[in-house]
Amino acid sequence: MNIQNTKHQLGALITEGKTKKVFQIKGGDLVHVQAKDDITAGDGAKHDIIPDKGRLATATTSNVFRLLKACGLPVAFVEQDSPTSFIAPGCTMLPYEVVVRREAHGSYVKRTPHLSKGHLFPKLLVEFYLKTKDKDWKGKPLVADDPFMTYDADKKEIRLFNPAKPIIGQEPFLVLPENDVFTHKNEWEMCCEMAKIARRAFLILEKAWSLEGGTLVDFKVEFGTDAKGNLLLADVIDNDSWRVLESGAYIDKQVYRDGGALDDVAAKYKRVADITGRFGIPKQRIVLWRGSDKDPTEAFTKALGDLAPMMEVVTCSIHKEPARGVSIIQKMLQEVPDTVIIAYIGRSNGAGPVLSAISHVPVITVPASVKEFPDDVWSCLRAPSAVPVMTVLEPSNAVLGALNIFAARNPKIYAQVRGEIENRTVNTIAL
Numbered sequence: 001m002n003i004q005n006t007k008h009q010l011g012a013l014i015t016e017g018k019t020k021k022v023f024q025i026k027g028g029d030l031v032h033v034q035a036k037d038d039i040t041a042g043d044g045a046k047h048d049i050i051p052d053k054g055r056l057a058t059a060t061t062s063n064v065f066r067l068l069k070a071c072g073l074p075v076a077f078v079e080q081d082s083p084t085s086f087i088a089p090g091c092t093m094l095p096y097e098v099v100v101r102r103e104a105h106g107s108y109v110k111r112t113p114h115l116s117k118g119h120l121f122p123k124l125l126v127e128f129y130l131k132t133k134d135k136d137w138k139g140k141p142l143v144a145d146d147p148f149m150t151y152d153a154d155k156k157e158i159r160l161f162n163p164a165k166p167i168i169g170q171e172p173f174l175v176l177p178e179n180d181v182f183t184h185k186n187e188w189e190m191c192c193e194m195a196k197i198a199r200r201a202f203l204i205l206e207k208a209w210s211l212e213g214g215t216l217v218d219f220k221v222e223f224g225t226d227a228k229g230n231l232l233l234a235d236v237i238d239n240d241s242w243r244v245l246e247s248g249a250y251i252d253k254q255v256y257r258d259g260g261a262l263d264d265v266a267a268k269y270k271r272v273a274d275i276t277g278r279f280g281i282p283k284q285r286i287v288l289w290r291g292s293d294k295d296p297t298e299a300f301t302k303a304l305g306d307l308a309p310m311m312e313v314v315t316c317s318i319h320k321e322p323a324r325g326v327s328i329i330q331k332m333l334q335e336v337p338d339t340v341i342i343a344y345i346g347r348s349n350g351a352g353p354v355l356s357a358i359s360h361v362p363v364i365t366v367p368a369s370v371k372e373f374p375d376d377v378w379s380c381l382r383a384p385s386a387v388p389v390m391t392v393l394e395p396s397n398a399v400l401g402a403l404n405i406f407a408a409r410n411p412k413i414y415a416q417v418r419g420e421i422e423n424r425t426v427n428t429i430a431l
Contacts, residue, residue, distance in 0.1 A: 091224025
């Protein structure tokens, strides 16, 4: 395997795995991650070479990490520097594989045979596996590599289970004191943060895939800490890392695991690289329309939180300056067609219906004076035909309504909205 066209001066080989090599970059804390054309399954028992797989894997990982980074996640990715490599902060990797599941597939079905393949989890499941090699952990023999693990905080011990056997009734085959695995202070709290980041990453990619006609059902990620001790989503996320369905059929590494022809596997990897190349965040805007500078905006800004920069405030009385109002909204929608208007007007609330009648975008009106003058709500509720204005009394609900509209097309906003819903969701399974 040749190192292709990297602009960096490479130092020593840090590590080599089944599908990649990692080199130190001279003069800093960065590393060069070089993909190989190898593909394996069954802990290396099955091994083939697929020409061009390294390029496709690097393209997929780079596409995914660029999206996650744009969404504000801490990822170990700087840039793609050649067709088969990318640059990342050097990380001390943590010995865990973190698996997030939307549906029951693979080893999960083996551990829970009472559930059928494809069983849907409304709340994402997050599992931890201890990353091992050659069925050994610091001289202790294991019944299987990468065992399923749980943590008992009261006893400060880690319990390992066979990942391919039913979990109900299974006793741990090995129990480890936490200091035999943990190397950082408060490492279980770090694991909780990993779970949070992994969930967020899954939700972002779940929406990105759904916009392209695919269904992300699970994925596996790894984490590391950089030179400053920051926790980063690291390693790679490529077509070996997840299960994705198109029209009910896998388009990921599962095709190889199931004995698919190498040409078919290669075609799936190329398709995934092409699709992930279209992942991105659309340009969207909330226009908060008010009739006077006396109408406060703080409630909307607070409800948006970190998304507040996507809101632009317009002050214009559509009653007193209708021509100016029409000119403003037409220009703004030409600039950013994917817009939601929130009309926040005191006294008469006719601005919302008017803006709805002259624009092609959703308009949500919030009657600013409804608490003092309840009758004011009728000027935005009794709208004429062809005026699809929506009325919401609370600013925070109006903001959430706008975000729900955007979430249908925006992976970042979907992850935030869906994540908050899942925080209060419980999976129920009937036995």
